[in-house]
Structures are given as C-alpha cells and as structure tokens.
Amino acid sequence: MTSENAFLSAILHLKEVDHRSNIWTKSVTRSYASHNFNRIPYHLGQLLEPSVLHEVSHETGISVSQLKMVDYETQGPMREIQDRIARQSDLSPVEKLNVVYCLVSLSRYERAVDILSTLHPDQLRQEDQIYLSFIQFLIKNRLSLPYQSDFIAMREALGQKNLSDVMRLKVCTQAIVWELKQKALGEELYTWFVNEGLKTCDRLKEKEALSEQLALSSFYRAYAMIPAAKQLVKETREEMEKALYFAKAAKPSNPLESCRKLDAMKTCFESELKEHLYLSKDYEQAERAGFDLIQTDPDWSISYHELAEVYMKVNKLEEALAMFQKSKEIGLPRTTFTHFMMGYCLGELHREDEAIDAFIHTLTIDPTNLSAGINGYNLAKKIGHAQEDTFKSYLTKWEEAGILKDEHKQVLSAGV
Incomplete structure (x- = not known):
C-alpha cells in the first residue's frame, strides 16, 4: 500500500x-x-x-x-x-x-x-519579492533553464535594508554553489554575492537562532567550494569545519527544526565525503563521513549511494554492491540509479546473469536509460546471453528516435 x-x-x-x-x-x-x-x-x-x-x-x-x-x-x-x-x-x-x-x-x-x-512581483510587498525570484531560480535550476536574470533581480532586492540576513545569506550561498558548478552567473555577479555573503556572515556570527546558525552552516559549506576548486586542502577543511560547527550548534525547538538541523548536518557529511574522496584523497575519512551520513539519515537511499561511491573509488566492489543492495531495500528515490549501479558492480564482479537482470530492471523503470541499454547489450553480446535481443530492441528504438548519438555508438562498437 x-x-x-x-x-x-x-x-x-x-x-x-x-x-x-x-x-x-x-x-x-x-x-x-x-x-x-x-x-x-x-x-x-x-x-x-x-x-x-x-x-x-x-x-x-x-x-x-x-x-x-x-x-x-x-x-x-x-x-x-x-x-x-x-x-x-x-x-x-x-x-x-x-x-x-x-x-x-x-x-x-x-x-x-x-x-x-x-x-507578478508588483502584487507582493517589496520585501517579499525576493522570495518570488528565489523560487523562480530554483525551478529553472531543476528544469535546466537559464536563471542568471533571477540573480540579477535578487541582487537588486538585497539592496533593501529591511530584508532578513538569513534570506540574504541563502541567496549568496546559492550564487556561490551554482557559479562554481555551472558558471551560471558570470564573474562580476558572482563576486558581488561572495562579498555580500561574507559581510552578512560577520553580522550573524554571534546570533543564536536556529535559522541563523543553519544559514551560516550552509554558507560556509558553499564557501568551502572556492578553495576546493583551487585544490587548497587545508583552507577547504577550515571552511568545512565551520559549516559542521554551526550545524551542530543549532538548537531546535520543535519537530520541524529538528529535521532542519539534521538536514544541515547530513549535507555537511555529504560534502565532507566528496572533499576527502576527490580533494584530500583521504579515503578513510571519506568512509567515516559516509558512515556519519548513514547514521544521520539511515532510511534515505541516497546515503548509501554516497558511501558506495567511496568503495568504488578504492575498488572495493563487493562493499559498493552491498551499499546499492541496501539502497534497493529502502527504495525511492533514485531507484533507477540504484539498479543501474547494481548491474555495473555485478558485471565487474563477473556475476553476469545478475548484472543483466539489474540492467533490464533499470530499463523497466526508465525505458530511455541509455547507460543500462548499452552496458546490458555489450555484456549480453559478450557472453551470448538470451537477453541480447531485448537490449538490441531498445537500441533500435533509440536510434530511430534520434537519441542514440555517435558517442554512444562508439561505446557499443568498443564493447565496453
């Protein structure tokens, strides 16, 4: 049910x-x-x-x-x-x-x-209009649409003195994250938000309300991406320590605030895992961050994806598979990714029949999953599996629909 x-x-x-x-x-x-x-x-x-x-x-x-x-x-x-x-x-x-x-x-x-x-923005009070621009940005971000104009509007809105510093810091945090991830803002706009965020932090550091503490945590976690992009291990760690400090310092007073505190801590552990996995290359600390993440949110499938990523990085495929199997047991969200990665790990472990079953299951959830179709076809063809024609039928449909590109065909011809 x-x-x-x-x-x-x-x-x-x-x-x-x-x-x-x-x-x-x-x-x-x-x-x-x-x-x-x-x-x-x-x-x-x-x-x-x-x-x-x-x-x-x-x-x-x-x-x-x-x-x-x-x-x-x-x-x-x-x-x-x-x-x-x-x-x-x-x-x-x-x-x-x-x-x-x-x-x-x-x-x-x-x-x-x-x-x-x-x-329309004019239907809202001036101090509320930034919340409209903010949600427009979030929607466009999730729908892969350009959103620089929303940050331009939010910069203008931040000129108002009656705007809360918590909202001010939220906007600056998002500006840092998405400029560094997607180069979506442009250097001048990005620099303005970084400086505005740092000034806002100075005003909030002595505050003790939960919203202020969590806003600081989010900002420092985002700000850590700046030294990380320059491969500065020590400086990145310092900012990440600030992020976790403020998340832990937050004092919830109701059930929703308890969730918000845990969510901030979880996000810190996710970022810390990536930090140790790809920047400091401290794989023991990456694994520890993964355990902290799972302990914080044990019934969230994505927590196990994160720790599996650590095990795959160090070629512990049995351990990675165990994490994906745990994620499968939990279920939604990202079940498509769960089943595909189970197939990948099983294939690498020479458990071909199980791998092919996992790729087939992936395609039942997402009939346009090119990775499952290509990997499944290559594996089935390699071992002469009965499901080769099933995968081939997906490839034919995709080619007719124009979604099977030259780079995909190269992977098919290489048989990898």
Missing part, C-alpha cells in the same frame, strides 16, 4: 508516516503542517530531480502527467493543496507563492510554473 511507505505517503499525500521515514519525508510534511499560508517564507528542504516522478509513477501506476499536475485521487493534506490550486484565482498573492513553494518541495515543478505565471 502506498500509504504505508513514508516516501510515497509524503510525495503523494503530504502525510507523515513512520515506515522508512527519513529527513526528507519529515521535512516536507512538517513544513506544510506548521506553515501559515498567509506568511512568508515557506521552509524548503532538499529538492529532488523532476525524474523522481517517473520513479513514483512506475511504483504506483499513476501517470507522470497526473503526478506533475497533482491530478489524482489523494488523501490527507494534499487534498488541501488540490483545493488551493482549484481556487487559485481567489488566493492572495502570498498564498499563491506559498502554494508554489509547497509544490516545489514535492518536485511538482511544472504545476508550480503554471501558478507562477499568474503572479
């Missing part, structure tokens, strides 16, 4: 249940339950990729289009969201913006865009 699984219950119905409950499910359900829709801001936790709805569709039989539009029979709080969507013309601009934030927290990006199209 979908209602018994915490992830499905949260993403379909906005209901919190105990079975396989994790930081994400608690965060999205508690954010909704505790929020006054006449006030800003709405708390957002980790945002998932749009593809998660394809996995939910595979699991539940509800079509992707119905999931995107929240057009299915639901129960619990999601009915209230459906009602707000149905009568959105009667909602105030602030209520509309809160509905958008709620939808984004649940990966309903297209539905959120529909509502945003009816909302």
Whole structure:
C-alpha cells in the first residue's frame, strides 16, 4: 500500500508516516503542517530531480502527467493543496507563492510554473519579492533553464535594508554553489554575492537562532567550494569545519527544526565525503563521513549511494554492491540509479546473469536509460546471453528516435 511507505505517503499525500521515514519525508510534511499560508517564507528542504516522478509513477501506476499536475485521487493534506490550486484565482498573492513553494518541495515543478505565471512581483510587498525570484531560480535550476536574470533581480532586492540576513545569506550561498558548478552567473555577479555573503556572515556570527546558525552552516559549506576548486586542502577543511560547527550548534525547538538541523548536518557529511574522496584523497575519512551520513539519515537511499561511491573509488566492489543492495531495500528515490549501479558492480564482479537482470530492471523503470541499454547489450553480446535481443530492441528504438548519438555508438562498437 502506498500509504504505508513514508516516501510515497509524503510525495503523494503530504502525510507523515513512520515506515522508512527519513529527513526528507519529515521535512516536507512538517513544513506544510506548521506553515501559515498567509506568511512568508515557506521552509524548503532538499529538492529532488523532476525524474523522481517517473520513479513514483512506475511504483504506483499513476501517470507522470497526473503526478506533475497533482491530478489524482489523494488523501490527507494534499487534498488541501488540490483545493488551493482549484481556487487559485481567489488566493492572495502570498498564498499563491506559498502554494508554489509547497509544490516545489514535492518536485511538482511544472504545476508550480503554471501558478507562477499568474503572479507578478508588483502584487507582493517589496520585501517579499525576493522570495518570488528565489523560487523562480530554483525551478529553472531543476528544469535546466537559464536563471542568471533571477540573480540579477535578487541582487537588486538585497539592496533593501529591511530584508532578513538569513534570506540574504541563502541567496549568496546559492550564487556561490551554482557559479562554481555551472558558471551560471558570470564573474562580476558572482563576486558581488561572495562579498555580500561574507559581510552578512560577520553580522550573524554571534546570533543564536536556529535559522541563523543553519544559514551560516550552509554558507560556509558553499564557501568551502572556492578553495576546493583551487585544490587548497587545508583552507577547504577550515571552511568545512565551520559549516559542521554551526550545524551542530543549532538548537531546535520543535519537530520541524529538528529535521532542519539534521538536514544541515547530513549535507555537511555529504560534502565532507566528496572533499576527502576527490580533494584530500583521504579515503578513510571519506568512509567515516559516509558512515556519519548513514547514521544521520539511515532510511534515505541516497546515503548509501554516497558511501558506495567511496568503495568504488578504492575498488572495493563487493562493499559498493552491498551499499546499492541496501539502497534497493529502502527504495525511492533514485531507484533507477540504484539498479543501474547494481548491474555495473555485478558485471565487474563477473556475476553476469545478475548484472543483466539489474540492467533490464533499470530499463523497466526508465525505458530511455541509455547507460543500462548499452552496458546490458555489450555484456549480453559478450557472453551470448538470451537477453541480447531485448537490449538490441531498445537500441533500435533509440536510434530511430534520434537519441542514440555517435558517442554512444562508439561505446557499443568498443564493447565496453
């Protein structure tokens, strides 16, 4: 039953249940339950990729289009969201913006865009307009659309003195992350946000409210990416220590704040794992960060993906496979990746039949998964497996659809 699984219950119905409950499910359900829709801001936790709805569709039989539009029979709080969507013309601009934030927290990006199209910045108070630009950026980011214009608008909004330093720091944090990841802002705009973030940190360092502590934690974790990009091990570690310090220092006063603190700590451990894996090359510390991550969020499938990455880096494929198997046991999200990586590890361990089964399962979840099709075909052809024709049929469909490119064909011809 979908209602018994915490992830499905949260993403379909906005209901919190105990079975396989994790930081994400608690965060999205508690954010909704505790929020006054006449006030800003709405708390957002980790945002998932749009593809998660394809996995939910595979699991539940509800079509992707119905999931995107929240057009299915639901129960619990999601009915209230459906009602707000149905009568959105009667909602105030602030209520509309809160509905958008709620939808984004649940990966309903297209539905959120529909509502945003009816909302103009001038309908909001000047100090609230930055929250509109911020959510527009987040949606465009998840839908792989350009968003520099939103940061230009947010820079202008940050000129207001009555804007909270917490929101100011959130914007600066995102500016650093996405300039370093995607070069999305441009040097001049990026530099302005870095300097603004550092000035804001100086004002917040002596504050003790949870939101301020967690904003500092997020900023320092992002700021650590700057020395990391220059291969500066010591300087990166110093910033990461600040990030974890402020996450641990936060004092929650209610169930939602407890989730927010744990989420900040989890994110620090994720970043620390990557830091030790790719920068300091301290694989023991990377493994330790992975254990800390799993201990912080044991029923989150992605936690096990992260530790598996460490084991793959040091060629401990049996251990990596065990992590992916644990992730499979938990289930959503990223089940497609889980099954593909199980197939990859099994193939490397010469367990070919099991590997081929895992690649086939990947394709049942995502029929356009080129990696599973190519790896499965190469392996099946190599050992003369009966499923070779099955993989071949996928490749033929992809070639006819124009999604099988020359670089993919080279991998096929190489047989790797």
